[in-house]
Each structure stands twice: as structure tokens, then as C-alpha cells.
Amino acid sequence: MHAEDHxxxxxxAASPSVDxxxxxxxxxxxxxxxxxxGRVTNAALAKRLGIAESTCLQRVxxxxxxxxxxxxHADVDLAALGFPIQxxxxxxxxxxxxxxxxxxxxxxxxxxxxxxxxxxxxxxxYLLHVAVSSTTQLRDLVLEHLNVHPVVRHTExxxxxxxIAGAGVL
Amino acid sequence: MHAEDHxxxxxxAASPSVDxxxxxxxxxxxxxxxxxxGRVTNAALAKRLGIAESTCLQRVxxxxxxxxxxxxHADVDLAALGFPIQxxxxxxxxxxxxxxxxxxxxxxxxxxxxxxxxxxxxxxxYLLHVAVSSTTQLRDLVLEHLNVHPVVRHTExxxxxxxIAGAGVL
DNA sequence: CTTGAAACCCCGTGCTT
DNA sequence: AAGCACGGGGTTTCAAG
Numbered sequence: 001m002h003a004e005d006h007x008x009x010x011x012x013a014a015s016p017s018v019d020x021x022x023x024x025x026x027x028x029x030x031x032x033x034x035x036x037x038g039r040v041t042n043a044a045l046a047k048r049l050g051i052a053e054s055t056c057l058q059r060v061x062x063x064x065x066x067x068x069x070x071x072x073h074a075d076v077d078l079a080a081l082g083f084p085i086q087x088x089x090x091x092x093x094x095x096x097x098x099x100x101x102x103x104x105x106x107x108x109x110x111x112x113x114x115x116x117x118x119x120x121x122x123x124x125x126y127l128l129h130v131a132v133s134s135t136t137q138l139r140d141l142v143l144e145h146l147n148v149h150p151v152v153r154h155t156e157x158x159x160x161x162x163x164i165a166g167a168g169v170l
Numbered sequence: 171m172h173a174e175d176h177x178x179x180x181x182x183a184a185s186p187s188v189d190x191x192x193x194x195x196x197x198x199x200x201x202x203x204x205x206x207x208g209r210v211t212n213a214a215l216a217k218r219l220g221i222a223e224s225t226c227l228q229r230v231x232x233x234x235x236x237x238x239x240x241x242x243h244a245d246v247d248l249a250a251l252g253f254p255i256q257x258x259x260x261x262x263x264x265x266x267x268x269x270x271x272x273x274x275x276x277x278x279x280x281x282x283x284x285x286x287x288x289x290x291x292x293x294x295x296y297l298l299h300v301a302v303s304s305t306t307q308l309r310d311l312v313l314e315h316l317n318v319h320p321v322v323r324h325t326e327x328x329x330x331x332x333x334i335a336g337a338g339v340l
Numbered sequence: 341c342t343t344g345a346a347a348c349c350c351c352g353t354g355c356t357t
Numbered sequence: 358a359a360g361c362a363c364g365g366g367g368t369t370t371c372a373a374g
Contacts, residue, residue: 023251031251034244038208043351052359057352068250074204075240076340081193081201083339088290088297105334114336118299120258122328127258127297129288131339158292164275166284169253169301170246213367222343227368 023068026051030059031068032170038072083113083131086160087138091126091146094153104151111145113137129160193238196221200229201238202340208242253283253301256330257308261296261316264323274321281315283307299330 023031029049033040040048046056063069078086093101108117108128116129128146132138138157146155193201199219203210210218216226233239248256263271278287278298286299298316302308308327316325 028251031244031246035246036243038242038244041351053352054354054360055358058358066250068247070245070247072208072242072244073206074201074208074242076201076205077238077240078339080236080238081198081339088288108336109334110337112337113339115338117334117336118258118330119332119334120328120330123326124328127328128336130336156293158290158294158297160288160290162289164279164287164289166278166287166298166300167280167282168285169248169251169283211367212369223368224344224370225342228341 027059027063027068028170030056030063034060034069034072035168035170078131083133085133085135085138086115086129086131086163088158088160089126089128089130089142089146090124090156090158091128091152092123092154093125093151095151096125097151100151104149107145107149111141113141197229197233197238198340200226200233204230204239204242205338205340248301253303255303255305255308256285256299256301256333258328258330259296259298259300259312259316260294260326260328261298261322262293262324263295263321265321266295267321270321274319277315277319281311283311 026049030045033045033048042057042060043053045060046053049056060069078084093104105117105119108114108126113130113132114128115131118127118129119125120127130138130141132141142155142157146152196219200215203215203218212227212230213223215230216223219226230239248254263274275287275289278284278296283300283302284298285301288297288299289295290297300308300311302311312325312327316322
């Protein structure tokens with residue numbers, strides 16, 4: 001249990017650095033538990049699944065080393081933190097030149113308030129999930145960080161009324 | 171470090187059950203650390219911030235009790251788990267009747283593969299972030315779980331090419 | 341509200357079967 | 358993969374500033 005966590009998400013499109021080791025039922029149960037409570041101790045986890053602690057530790061370690069478990073993060077209430085407003089900003093580009101897109105990525109990843117960047121196909125090019133402290137900040141985010149970028153052709157902002165956890169895949 | 175985690179997200183729009191206790195700089199530092207690594211031990215956390223372990227423990231406890239920290243969850247690589255395809259499904263409703271919407275919520279929360287449900291204002295009504303094992307499953311999800319619901323007027327699916335972590339608010 | 345130290349408890353490790 | 362014994366470290370509580 002240490003602070004050796006590297007992250008960075010680039011999820012789909014050819015999973016990176018993930019060994020072709022198929023996950024068995026036990027692995028899936030472990031992941032389910034860890035997704036529900038990332039702070040369970042190894043002992044508690046083992047007991048809950050009815051396996052030996054040594055086995056449990058070994059499995060969990062393997063999952064982390066293979067990158068199946070990317071990290072463990074606290075889920076913070078952004079509203080309580082002073083960012084009560086969330087929005088999704090649809091972004092369409094004017095040029096899909098490879099370099100332009102790459103530089104836009106870099107910009108996006110450093111815009112404060114941006115929680116998650118989804119590069120999508122279809123009508124839009126990007127969907128940005130953002131959290132801000134005020135509508136003024138939301139406007140500033142769009143005007144000062146997005147629309148100023150030459151590759152951005154169009155943005156459209158939708159306020160998030162409610163965010164609900166889905167059933168997930170587990 | 172136990173298994174006493176209640177969850178369920180309904181983020182913005184009047185933060186629920188959050189006491190008007192303003193978070194000071196120390197709280198914010200703690201949250202930043204916990205968001206980066208939710209498994210840090212209390213001892214390590216205290217040392218990193220230069221405070222006593224007892225103080226650290228008390229602060230973190232308070233943050234959890236006040237709901238500022240909703241929980242700690244493992245970040246699982248869905249592709250490695252067998253769900254390499256992600257998509258965003260825009261959903262528009264035909265009726266915004268309160269009961270219809272409520273029942274639709276219930277349905278959505280139980281559709282397997284749905285990671286996150288955003289109830290938004292604007293052109294769309296819902297944005298669903300989903301993960302599936304194949305395009306066939308994606309089609310089935312839309313046809314069998316969404317379009318069959320009488321309140322759903324229109325859906326539009328966008329494939330996720332890449333998912334990138336934003337800078338966040340911390 | 342914070343601190344420091346002490347006591348308890350339990351986690352994680354490695355070895356053996 | 359399981360069980361056990363050891364050692365170390367984390368958590369917790371207390372009195373005090």
C-alpha cells in the first residue's frame with residue numbers, strides 16, 4: 001500500500017500494455033469489491049471472498065501490475081468543494097489535421113475545471129465534462145480556453161442537472 | 171479502513187446533506203492527495219502534509235462524515251475486463267412528465283454497461299456513457315433497453331475513440 | 341483544534357504443507 | 358492455493374498545549 005501509482009487514461013482503441021491474461025471469475029469478484037470500496041484491506045477482502053489472504057494479495061497485485069486496476073481514487077463531492085455547477089461541452093473542430101488535434105489535446109488536458117475529455121466520433125468531436133464554481137466561470141472556460149483555439153469551430157454547452165451512477169459492467 | 175461506504179451520486183443542483191462547513195486549505199490538500207491515491211495510509215498522508223497523524227485522521231474522518239469524500243473506488247481498465255468499446259448515447263425524451271422521467275431514471279440505473287448517466291439541459295435530455303464488449307452489444311443496449319421505453323423519442327450513439335483525464339478542479 | 345507518544349491491533353510477508 | 362507465525366507498521370486513543 002504505497003504511493004506508486006502512475007495513471008493517465010487512454011482507454012479504448014487497442015488496450016495498451018495489457019497482457020492477454022484472461023480474467024477468471026475470482027478476478028472479477030475482486031474487481032467488483034475493489035470498485036465498490038477501494039480501501040478494503042487485503043484481509044477483509046480475502047475473508048469476504050472466502051480465499052486465503054496470501055492468494056488474495058497475489059491476485060490483487062497481479063491485477064495492478066497488469067494495469068487492470070489503474071489506481072484507486074477518492075470520489076470527492078465537487079459541490080462541497082466549491083464547484084456546484086457541472087456541464088458538458090460539445091466541441092466540433094474545423095480541421096481534423098493530426099497535429100492540430102494533438103495540440104488541442106494538450107490544451108484540453110490543462111484547462112482547469114475539465115474533469116474528463118471524451119474524443120468521440122459522430123456529430124461532435126469532443127465531449128468535455130466540466131465542473132465550475134459559477135456560470136461566469138463556465139462562460140470564461142468556454143470563451144477563454146476553447147473558442148480561442150483556432151481549431152475549434154463550434155462549441156455547445158449543456159448544463160448537468162443530475163449525475164447518476166450507472167449499473168456499470170460488473 | 172472499513173466497509174462502511176454508502177454511495178449514490180446526485181451531484182449538482184442544491185448539494186444534498188452537505189454541511190455549510192467551509193473547507194480550508196488543509197482540507198483541500200487532503201482531498202487532492204486522496205483523489206490522487208485513495209489508498210494512502212493515514213501515517214503517510216500526515217507525513218506528506220507535515221501534520222500529526224491524529225490531526226490527519228480526524229480531518230479525513232470529518233470529510234467522509236460530511237459527505238465531501240463519497241467513497242474510494244478502484245479505477246478498473248474496462249478494456250482489460252472485456253469491454254473494449256465505449257460510447258456516449260444521447261437520449262431525447264418525448265415527454266418530460268415527472269413520473270415518466272422518474273421511471274426512466276430507474277430503468278437507466280439498471281441497464282448493464284451504463285457507466286454514468288448525465289441528466290442535462292439543452293438539446294439532449296440524457297447523456298449515457300456506456301462500455302460494452304462488442305458493437306452487437308451496443309446495438310442491443312440501445313434497441314432493447316432504451317428505444318423500447320415509451321418515453322424515449324430519439325437516441326444517437328457516438329463511439330468513444332479516446333478517454334482522457336482532465337486537469338480537474340484541484 | 342492541534343499535538344506527541346504510547347498501546348493496541350492488524351496487516352502484509354514468507355515459509356511450509 | 359492454503360495456513361501459520363513472525364515482525365513491522367498503522368491506527369487509535371489519551372492527556373496536554
